[in-house]
Structure formats: C-alpha cells, structure tokens
Ligand SMILES: O=C(O)CCC(=O)C(=O)O
C-alpha cells in the first residue's frame with residue numbers, strides 16, 4: 001500500500017475512533033465528546049457562610065456584595081511556576097475554602113453531583129471512571145471584573161478539567177468564552193442565574209476567559225475535576241468492531257511493507273503536562289485523544305503488531321517574516337509578516353510506552369508526511385513559533401530496527417562491527433579502518449555518558465540551570481501551549497532548547513528499550529538504507545542499492561563486513577572529498 005494511502009486511512013480511523021468505540025460498546029451516547037458544557041442547575045442553595053460575616057444572602061445584594069468583598073483578596077494568576085497578581089490580566093476577588101462553608105447538606109448531592117454528571121457526560125469521561133469535584137476557590141466578579149484568556153494549570157494530580165458553579169446572583173456581562181481546536185464557545189448564564197445556580201465545565205487545557213462584568217456581581221464556586229483511582233478500565237470492545245478490524249488490517253499491511261513509512265504520529269487535540277502523561281499514561285488522556293489510544297490498544301489485543309508510545313511532539317518555526325509592531329503595539333512578528341513562517345524541525349521525544357517494547361532511541365525527527373494531521377490542524381493553533389503537543393507515535397514491529405538505526409547510525413554500525421568481530425575492541429593500527437573505528441567508539445562513548453542527576457558529562461551547566469532558564473523563558477507548562485516568543489528571546493530560546501534537547505536525549509538513553517533483534521545482514525541493510533538511500537546522500541544510491549542487493553542475496557557475514565568498512569569510513573570522515581573513495585578502498 002502506498003504510504004499516502006496508509007496515512008490517510010489511519011488518520012480517518014483515529015479521527016473517528018470516538019464514534020467507533022461508542023458504537024462498538026453499544027453506548028447510547030452517539031455524539032462525540034465536547035470540550036465544554038454549561039447549563040442551569042437545581043434551585044437548592046449552598047447555605048454559604050463566610051468566616052467573620054456569617055450567612056451570605058443569595059442572590060447577592062449590594063450590601064452583602066460589599067461585606068463579602070471586604071473579606072476576599074485579589075486573585076492571582078499562574079505564569080510558569082509563579083503566581084502573580086496583575087489587575088490587567090485578572091481582576092477578581094477570591095476566598096480560600098478554609099474561610100467559608102457550604103452548610104446545606106443537599107447542595108453537594110443536588111447541585112455539585114448533578115454538575116459533575118453533566119461534565120463527565122459531555123467531556124467524554126467513561127462512566128466507570130471515578131471523578132471527584134474538589135472545591136478550589138470562591139470567586140467574586142464585581143462590576144468591571146474579568147479574567148483574560150488563559151489555561152488552567154493542573155492544580156492537583158489527575159486534574160483534567162475545571163468546573164465553575166455560578167451561585168445565584170444578578171449581573172450582566174461576565175460571559176465565559178472557551179476555545180478549543182479552532183472552535184469557540186460563549187457561555188452566558190446571567191439571565192438564568194438570579195434564582196438558581198448554573199454551571200460550566202471545560203477541559204483545563206482549553207484557553208478560556210471571563211469577559212468584564214458590566215453590572216451587578218457574579219459569584220462562582222470553582223472546582224478542580226480530578227480523576228481518581230487507577231484510571232479507566234481497558235476498553236471493552238466487541239470482537240468484531242469494524243474499526244478495530246480495520247486497524248489490525250492496516251497494521252498488518254504496514255508491517256509487511258519493509259520499504260514503507262518508518263513511523264507515523266497522531267498529535268492530540270488536548271494539552272497534557274509531562275507529569276500527568278508519565279504518571280497516568282493513557283488515563284490522563286481526554287475525549288477524542290483517549291479514544292484514539294484506546295482503539296490502538298484494542299487493535300493490539302486483537303493481534304496488531306503496532307508499537308505505540310505517548311510522546312512529546314515539538315514543532316519549531318525556523319523562519320519568520322519581517323519583524324515589526326504587531327496589533328498590540330509590541331515589537332515582534334507582525335500579523336502581516338506571519339505568512340512568511342516556515343516550519344523547521346518536528347521532533348518527538350519523551351516516551352511513555354503504551355504498547356510494545358520501549359523504543360531503542362531517545363527521539364525522532366519527523367517529516368511533515370509522518371504527521372497524521374495536515375497543515376490545517378496546526379493553523380488552528382494560532383501563529384507562534386513553538387508548538388508542543390503530546391501525541392501518539394506509531395510504528396509496526398517490523399520498523400523497530402529501522403527507527404533505531406535512523407536515530408543513531410553510529411551506534412548501529414558499531415553494533416554491527418561487534419557482531420561480526422566479537423571481542424575485538426580495536427583493530428591493528430595498520431588496518432585501514434582502525435582510526436575510523438577508534439573515532440566512532442570515542443564519539444559514541446561521549447554521547448552515552450550521563451552524569452548522575454541527568455546532566456551530560458560534557459555539558460557546562462546542570463539540568464537545574466536549564467530548567468531555571470526554561471522558567472525564565474516561560475517554557476514550563478503544558479505540552480500543548482503554543483509558545484510565542486518575543487524577538488529578543490528567540491535566538492537565546494533556540495540555543496537553550498537545542499541544549500536542553502541534547503540533554504534530554506542523553507538522559508533518555510537510560511530508559512531505552514532493548515536493542516531490536518537483527519542479524520548482521522539485516523543490520524547492514526538498515527545502515528545502508530539510512531546512510532546511503534536518504535536524500536542527503538542520494539549520490540550513493542546506485543552503489544548502495546547494489547550492496548544492499550548483494551547483502552540480502554548472499555546473506556553472508558563477509559559481505560556485511562565489507563559494507564561496514566565502507567560505512568565506517570564515511571561516518572568517521574563525513575567530509576571525504578570523493579564519496580566513492582571510501583567504497584573503493586573497502587570493496588575488494
Ligand atoms: O469564573 C469562571 O467562570 C472561571 C474562572 C477561571 O477561569 C479560573 O479560576 O481559572
């Protein structure tokens with residue numbers, strides 16, 4: 001099957017996974033999950049009492065509003081690891097739950113639990129997944145109060161969404177606007193809010209804002225929605241689910257095509273913190289994202305040999321148009337110039353394995369054609385220079401070796417040498433490839449050296465320093481914040497990122513999976529394919545193809561050895577003026 005057909009079919013399948021799973025499990029809910037829900041709740045009041053003030057009358061009148069405001073503090077917002085109070089970003093008053101009480105025992109059962117049930121249903125949380133609504137703050141938006149667009153951080157382990165319960169109050173304005181994947185939803189509950197509570201819930205990684213309150217006051221209880229327990233049970237899928245069968249079939253075809261695509265990556269809709277992915281794996285995934293991963297697991301149970309890891313995908317713009325003032329009057333990449341953005345590197349690293357062995361490589365560089373989503377997916381994220389998202393990296397078991405060799409050809413060549421010459425650390429100095437071998441060993445040793453604590457032996461500063469720099473650059477946070485940079489940060493940001501990337505790759509070596517099994521000839525074939533058939537070395541094509549053919553035909557270790565010598569030469573001296581020289585001297 002052509003790579004483009006495989007890519008299209010796989011994209012369709014993963015994109016429609018949610019509907020397919022609902023159908024297969026016989027669920028009545030046919031509509032896909034959404035990122036936000038809102039609506040009125042029961043009239044049961046909360047019995048709100050505030051320390052030092054007593055019972056608060058609802059809906060709030062001017063007198064109680066003023067008394068309550070006097071006991072509250074300006075609410076901060078999170079920036080990286082810090083929390084800041086800045087009335088230009090957030091103008092709201094807050095009160096910690098230690099200073100107020102919800103004294104009506106029926107409020108939890110009739111209002112909060114009802115809101116929670118609705119949130120679970122809309123946000124696509126499995127019925128058997130336990131979710132807790134943890135009270136976080138009481139907020140008061142007086143006239144002129146607002147909260148500019150932001151994303152909520154994970155305030156507790158397993159937190160995935162925010163629930164706002166608006167207590168009865170009279171106001172205008174104060175609409176909640178929630179964005180996700182290019183869609184925007186405006187929640188305006190003011191009209192129905194005078195006599196009953198109402199709620200809004202949304203995935204915490206969705207950008208949201210509260211528009212200015214234009215009159216009256218808006219009183220809100222904010223809850224963190226937190227996954228409890230071990231996470232969702234594995235999907236109970238009907239054996240004959242067409243989507244699963246289709247994925248098994250695609251994986252099989254892909255696995256049998258050794259010349260085909262080495263890997264594909266499905267980028268998730270939502271953002272996730274690194275910690276939540278590492279610690280909770282698939283249980284951290286939301287809505288459509290989880291369905292795609294579940295479908296993949298179900299196919300694995302049904303016999304598909306498709307390795308899958310959760311990964312961090314970073315996409316970097318290498319070039320921008322002209323700098324200038326943007327629409328906010330700030331110096332940077334102006335809106336007119338944004339058309340000039342070019343996509344540079346796309347890289348996936350930081351695995352958390354879902355199925356199959358851990359990858360025997362720390363990171364992969366992805367070609368645009370290896371992303372299952374097309375350009376329009378990224379366009380929806382706005383114009384910034386760095387995109388970090390979590391995704392699902394997929395490749396058939398038959399491509400394990402190819403991926404490992406592509407990531408580290410030097411290591412593969414040395415492995416091949418060691419296979420063919422067991423126990424030989426160095427060659428006699430008169431051997432034509434002795435110096436090449438020594439150089440490669442040295443380089444590989446340097447690459448693999450990792451100091452305790454994670455910093456590379458050769459690197460200057462410690463991992464901590466880099467994290468510190470990251471923080472300054474606003475790099476912390478979700479795997480999904482599209483991170484924008486001011487012009488001054490850009491060069492420095494690049495440098496810091498490249499260094500950090502190297503360090504992360506080194507650190508990741510410790511968690512490498514087993515070296516994929518291979519005979520010398522298979523290994524030699526992969527090395528040749530990678531080094532000689534890649535675009536960079538396209539001028540080696542005929543020679544390499546010939547060698548490949550011989551190696552495969554004869555299956556002879558001697559052939560692989562000759563091949564190896566040619567490769568060793570090229571690797572040790574990348575600037576070799578005459579590309580054929582290496583082959584000429586190595587080939588008998
Ligand atoms: O006031 C609201 O409805 C939402 C508040 C909010 O976004 C937050 O506390 O992070």
Ligand SMILES: [Fe+2]
Pocket residue numbers: 150151152162208
């Ligand atoms: Fe928020």
